[in-house]
Amino acid sequence: MTERLPDAGWTSREDLADLVTALDPTGEGNCRWVGGVVRDTILGITPKDIDMATTLLPEQTMERLTAARIKSVPTGIAHGTVTAVVAGGPVEITTLRRDVSTDGRHATVAFSTQWQDDAARRDFTINALYADPRTLEVFDYTGGVADLAARRVAFIGDAHARIREDYLRILRYFRFQARFGSLPADTAAESAVAELAPGLKGLSRERVGWELMGLLALPDPAVSVRRMAELGVLREVLPEVLPEGIETLDALIAHERALGLKGEAVRRLAALLPADPAVAETVAARLRLSIAQRKRLICAARRGGISGDPRVLAYRIGLEEARDRLLLAGLPTASLDGWAIPVLPLKGGQIVARGVSAGPQVAAILRMVEDRWVSEAFPGDARTGELLDEVLGHTSGTAG
Structure with missing residues (x-):
């Protein structure tokens, strides 16, 4: 029985039909949807990106797009990728490729006209699926459809060989396992990632950081993270993680789920790490995290010692930062929902207008009023004015 993609909103988009017509006007079958868009559509998931593979060379792709008045951008033309800019969003179109040589980080490729060549160089069977853009027939050269049905994440061919082509595939394995897989996991895959994990040290920090944060942002990465630790993978990229960090992550994810909150990768990374700002600084630098x-x-990492109104904490350190600390401590966050950090309704000029000389004393009075304003749960202008009167009365009495 021929496998076909189920009906999905994107499959009937007019801009995509125009793109297919531009590339394949005579129906010779020189382009197909590929990878995640096929995989996700089979699973009933709305795809984030739409990618296409083609037998056309990059220059031919651009020529045909230009002729059809479709904007094209040579985003990776040396590797065969051209991006078509259509109404519904960009579509990456990549010429079929086969690997010539690899060094564990990058591959030297040659263009091909054989779909099987292109499938063979991909990482996992569930990512090597193609679909005819007109008939939606699925082409599966590696058993990906069966693996999707079994919720099995398996490398294409020999797992050791696939990993040696690019060691980042170890981390990608766990990310896909967390998203699509089930237990027991593929034994060949696990054996290979455990044996070859030291190769992760040769990868760029940016690539490692991107994969780790992508994994931690998934709805429930806990099982995969724990398995990474058991197989010796986690220590290669996050040696700071102690066994209790895995338990803290488990508890955090359970707490997020109980509160109906979306998980945040940075917060979950913090759960894995010791509560030490110096360690957090080191890890952030190594993973090349943003500022x-x-x-x-x-x-x-400065968590602990939380007491009183959570809004006071949020005022001092920020809403998301306060939410992180509360969740890591297993505390509720409802008091922060829909709440905006208020602005102290008092400026230094108002204090000067009351006869205080401009300078350090104004700042000191402002801080005293602010502390009392925060302790009283951020009252309005009238009460803030009273607080200023009280502080000025106290300071003038002290000065006298």
Whole structure:
């Protein structure tokens, strides 16, 4: 029985039909949907990206797009990738390829006209699926459809060989296992990732960081993270993680789920790490996290000692940062929902207008009023004015 993609919103998009017509006007079958868009559609998941594979050379792809007045961008033309800019979003179109040589980080490829060549160089069977854009017939050269049905993440061919082509596939394995897989996991895959895990040290920090954060952002990465630790993979990329960090991550994810909250990768990374800002700083630098992610991770590492109104904490350190600390401590966060951090309704100029000389004393009075304003749960203008009167009365009495 021929496998076909189920009906999905994207399969009937007019802009995609125009794209197919531009590339394959005579129906010779020189282009197919490929990878995640096919996999996700089979599973009933709305795909994030739409990718296409083609037998056309990149220059031919661009020529045909230009002739059809479809904007094209040579985003990776040396590797065969051209991006078509259509109404529904960009579509990456890549010429079929076969690997010539690999060094564990990058592959040297040659263009091909054989779909099997292109499938053989991909990582997992569930990612090597193709679909005819007109008939939606699925082409499966590696057993990916059966593996999807079994929720099995398996390397194409020899797992050791696939990993040696690019060691990042070890981390990709666990990300896909967390998203699509089930237990027991594929034994050949697990054996290979455990044996070849030291090869992760040769990868760029950015690539490792991107994969780790992608894994931690999934709905429930806990089982995969624990398995990474058991197989010796986690220590190669996050040697700072102690056994209790795995337990903290488990508890955090359970707490997020109980509260109906979406998981955050930075918060979950903080759960794995010791509550030590210096460790957080080191990990953030190694994984090349953004400035915002680094600050949030370090802030979460200062967790502990939470008491009183959570809104006070949020006012002091930020809403998301406070939510991180509360969740890591297993506390509720409902008081922060829909709440915006208020602004102190008092400026230094108002204090100067009351006869205080501009300078350090104004800042000190402002801080005193702010502390009392926060302790009283952020009252309005009238009460803030009273607080200023009280502080000024106290300071003038002290000065006298």
